[in-house]
């Protein structure tokens with residue numbers, strides 16, 4: 001049975017489930033509970049949220065601290081961050097984390113885990129079986145360079161887009177590269193930018 005047929009069967013089975021079960025199987029993005037207390041911001045449910053998304057609280061804490069360029073400390077449940085950050089800012093960063101390290105880019109489900117092979121981390125999806133290389137979260141705050149039209153940048157193509165383009169990630173930017181294939185390292189020239197979507201053309205294949 002091919003994948004398409006299998007998916008059709010799944011859809012059919014899903015359609016026959018009672019409503020209540022559907023509710024449970026739909027992924028609801030958890031809400032970060034954060035409050036500013038004087039000069040620090042406290043995330044009250046880091047532990048709980050990490051459990052729901054099946055990631056280590058340390059990983060999420062590290063990501064948030066790096067993204068906000070600040071320091072902090074945590075206990076079992078809470079994360080204290082130096083500085084004042086609003087709930088919606090933190091929620092936004094948290095959802096970015098989900099997209100990078102939890103949600104399967106292939107099927108959109110959160111049933112993934114992180115595996116390491118040959119010192120490369122992969123997001124492995126339990127639902128559809130796909131595997132995508134992911135970056136390592138660096139502890140030090142990183143100044144993000146804004147890509148500009150005309151820039152030539154070196155990229156590692158980590159995915160294949162729907163139209164067959166190579167896809168790479170650079171910070172919050174997703175770069176679609178024509179004439180590039182998954183697995184290649186390329187020099188690419190930026191042709192167009194729309195928000196966090198960048199369109200580029202490979203000008204040199206490095207490896």
Ligand SMILES: [Zn+2]
Pocket residue numbers: 104105106107108109125126127128129130
């Ligand atoms: Zn998947």
